[in-house]
Amino acid sequence: MISTVEALYNRTAIGLAHQMKCNYPAFNGNTLDLEKHILKSLAEKENFDDFITYIKNPRRQTEAFIRAEVKKYIFTDHKDEAVIILNKNVHDINTTVSQALFTATQKVQTQSGYTDTWLKEFFSALNDNLTLDPICSQNFSDIKDFDFLRRETEKGFASIIEQMRSISLDKMQESRLKPDEILVDQLCKHCWVKCPFCSAICTNTIEDHKDDDHSVPFHRPNGIQGWHYKGTVELCITFCTTNVSSDLKFYPYHNSEKSIPYKEYRNGGPEYKTWRITPDGSKLSYWKWFVCRFQNKLEKHYNRKFQGRGEIPDDWKTISKEEAIQSLDEMGFSDV
Structure with missing residues (x-):
């Protein structure tokens, strides 16, 4: 289970990663497309050490490229769009929680349930839309007025929502789930075997392709x-x-x-x-x-x-x- 703030970080990280995977030229193609953009970047910077890292340890240099491009995309080139995604997720979480509170209260009042039933209905209403830390029913065992319980819970969430509205993109870097890590995981799932002669990377999209030989369209000196x-x-x-x-x-x-x-x-x-x-x-x-x-x-x-x-x-x-x-x-x- 995770906190509401962590849920915001996760949603935003997933949303940003998805946006880049769909729209960013270096990330929306295949393995060969990604390699082309890395090679272009290496040529533009003309850093010999980076070239050697790419030749000797291509995955390390690829991951470094992905992280650098994600950072530039979110904090420089498309910062306004990233902020819009963050703010939209704050609004969506607020709406999801409010709707779940209303649904849980309505069901319990109709079925004459108890506090633990209300909590069960509340988390059930959240479903896959939002995963939060569980609430101990013993803290509310004496409460029979579920409208009061809903209002008090809403007040508690209201302060959390205000806290989330003040969160900046920089704080996302403290989250466990980060957009660059998501993209590294997605874009680096392919074969990394190097040609024994020139170190060109096999372009097969399957990591352990035992039935097919390794191959590349272009080799190197x-x-x-x-x-x-x-x-x-x-x-x-x-x-x-x-x-x-x-x-x-x-x-x-x-x-x-x-x-x-x-x-x-x-x-x-x-x-x-x-x-x-x-x-x-x-x-x-x-x-x-x-x-x-x-x-x-x-x-x-x-x-x-x-x-x-x-x-x-x-x-x-x-x-x-x-x-x-x-x-x-x-x-x-x-x-x-």
Whole structure:
């Protein structure tokens, strides 16, 4: 059971989460749409540490993105709308309680019931519309005038309603149920398995999809995950989709002594056999721009170099940030 104020917080949190899920572009699509908006945000901010977090721990960065967007939506961009939802819920709770008090009193007077019957009817009238802390019937055991009981209870709720009318959106952050947590729970229920070569996230909407292989529409240059040519400091610049159509080989793990042809990558071990990587030429300009923009930081992060076989092609260096963001539209669905 919860208090009336907590009920207000919960209703408002659910209402705001629902509104954002329906109307906010980053949240009203599928998993791929959300990823596009995250990638756009990362490019706009150009924070290398956030990029690395997304590559290494995509769920953590996704949750951080959701929370930041919810905060901006509620407290900045759509604050007036959020206040309207909060105030409407105060009005609705007041109406629900008043109606339940009237219904309970009318039924008990008609049926000649007792105080515990009145309380039972009161909470029954609230039903699923509102869940409140229970009231002990012993506190009202001597009361026979149910109109008086209704009026006194209304007075008690009136002070609570006044308290709720003074509640600000900021106070909602103290609630147990928060809109950002609701959206994190809803939007993060999908597969989080990463490609063993480039860390691209499987786009399957089912968390444990045992009957289907993991897959993504676009892979990334393997060097951003730290892949390099064995025995050298040369970071790999090639994409997974190109590698699996080549005659090249790879070492599945850092301590592997035997190399495996990319065309037989599924034989690399448990991490590899559940992935379906289609041999094609699909390469997002976004990741080419990323490698060029953060070349020095990537090299420092992995203590290796984009040189030799991993030298960055000249045409990659001409891609602008705007072109990189625009290339995200190739991932399909809505524009970012």
